[in-house]
Amino acid sequence: MKLIYLAAPFTMSVLALPRDRGEWMPPQGDAVRGPCPMLNTLANHGYLPRNGKGISRDVAIEVLDTVINWDVSVVGPLYDFAQPVNPAPNATTIDLDQLTTHNILEHDGSLSRQDAFFGPADVFHEETWNETLSYFTTPNINVAQAARARTARIVTAASTNPSFTLPQIGAYFDYGETAAYQFVFGTWNLGADNIKDKISTSLEMVEYFFRYERLPSEKGWVRPINRLTYEVLVNFVLENQALTQGQMNGTIPY
Known part of the structure; x- marks a missing residue:
C-alpha cells in the first residue's frame, strides 16, 4: 500500500481569533459547507471561518492542532492534496463546498452522505447514516x-449506484475517515494485541457529531489527550485493512 505524503514547509502565522470562537452556530447567509463532517463542525463552531470560505493551510493546521490534537504531519498532506479543488489560478485557500469535487476527497460509499449519483453528497443523509x-x-x-x-x-x-467508483486514493481516504472519528471521539489503547480493542468510541458522541455537525462537549467530549501523527494514522489504517479483509473472507469473525 502506498499512502500519499506531501512534505512541505510551512510558517505558522499569528491568527486573529473571533471572540465567539467555540460557540456553535448553524451556517448563516452565504456560508458554504462540504462533504467532511469534521470540517463543517469546525466551521459551525467558528474555529474555521464560519462562512466556510478562504481556509488557508496555516489556518487548517492551527485549528486541527488546537481543537482535535492532529499533527501537521497529518493535516499538511491532506490540505496539499485537496488544494487543487480550488479552480482559481495560484490559489492558496480552499472553500468547504469545493471539497465536493468528486473523487478527490469526496467519494462514493460515505458513512453519512449519499453518493453523488443520487443527489447532494455534501449534506447529512438520514437513510445512509441509519445503515x-x-x-x-x-x-x-x-x-x-x-x-x-x-x-x-x-x-x-x-x-x-450504477456510476459507482472508488479509485485507490478514494479507498485510502475512506479508511482514513473511518479511523478519524475513532481517533477524535474514542479512548485509545493502541498497545492492545487485538485491533478490535485498540479504540473504544462512544456511540452517543459519534451519533451527535454526525447528525448535528457539532462537537459533543455536552456529552462529555474534550480535546483528545493523544496526538494523531502520520505514523499512528498509517499503522492504524494498515491494521484496519487487514481486519476488513479478514472479515470479508471469513477468517476474522465480526
Missing part, C-alpha cells in the same frame, strides 16, 4: 464494528 448505525450494536463502538460498517456502506453503494 451505518445498524452496525454499531453496543454503547461503545469497537474497531471491528467500525470496519464492518465501512465495508457495508461500500457494498451497498457498489450494488445500487
